[in-house]
Amino acid sequence: MEKIKEHLNGIIGIGIVFLLVISLSLFNYFKSEENIPITSQIPAHNEPVIKISDTPKQEEIDENKEVQDIMVDVQGSVKNPGVYKMRDGDRVMHAIQKAGGFQEQAELRSVNQAMKISDEMIVYVASKGEEYEVQREEGSNGSQTSGLININSADEALLQTLNGVGPAKAQSIITYREEHGPFTSIEQLMEVRGIGEKTIEQWKDKISFQ
Known part of the structure; x- marks a missing residue:
């Protein structure tokens, strides 16, 4: 047992x-079964791996945005009158700074320093005691909000809306501006060939110089 x-x-x-x-x-x-990798999750040796690039930041897009250059003619009581390259969106005060700033005899009230500048624009700073009209916002062809035609910035087509002005006379006015700078008085217009006292008498209430 x-x-x-x-x-x-x-x-x-x-x-x-x-x-x-x-x-x-x-x-x-x-x-050991738990440590074996799942083959379907492992890319093949020769299989390309696709990398998705990050979306560019808004700051980078703004920095790469092209800003247009414009040309502005700064004349009158500034230290260095001349034609300057500016950027679209700049204002009259920036153009005057480019020209070295105001001279001592400059009449600061003769310009609207806060106004945005445009391509081919003429900025004229009057001297103290000089008659002036403060420049206002202009259209692309030189017309003003006051209804007057700016003789210093109007294009050929707009100049021809004045009495007695055809293509040849309009071009003569533009050529004079390019060679001698902006007009500062209505009497100075008589220096342009084909313009006399009778003509400027008809224009005196229709044009401006700023």
Whole structure:
């Protein structure tokens, strides 16, 4: 009886050891399965990887935006009269700064320093005691909000709306401006060939010089 009992105990012990070995083997197997990478998530060796570039920032777009250059003629009581390259959006005060600033005898009230400048615009700073008309916003062809024609910036087509002005006389006025600078008085217009006292008498209420 004792031998049978010892035999059974031995069989039970062997069974317990066998179960422990099997359990340990299964544990190691499932653990190794967790560390195996999923091949569908790994790109092939020769498969190109697509990189999506970042969207450019708004600041970078604004910096690359092209700003148009314009030419402005600054005359009168400034330290360095002349034609200057400006940027679209600049104002009269910036053009005067480019020309070295005001002279001592400049009449500061003769110009609207806050006005935006435009291409081919003439900025004229009057001297103290000189008659002047403050320049206002102009259209692209030289017309003014006051309804007067700016003789110093009007184009050929607008000049021809004046009495007695055809293509040749309009071109003569423009050529005079380019060679001698802006007109400062109605009498100076008589220096243009074909313009006399009768003509300027008809124009005196229709033109301006600023």
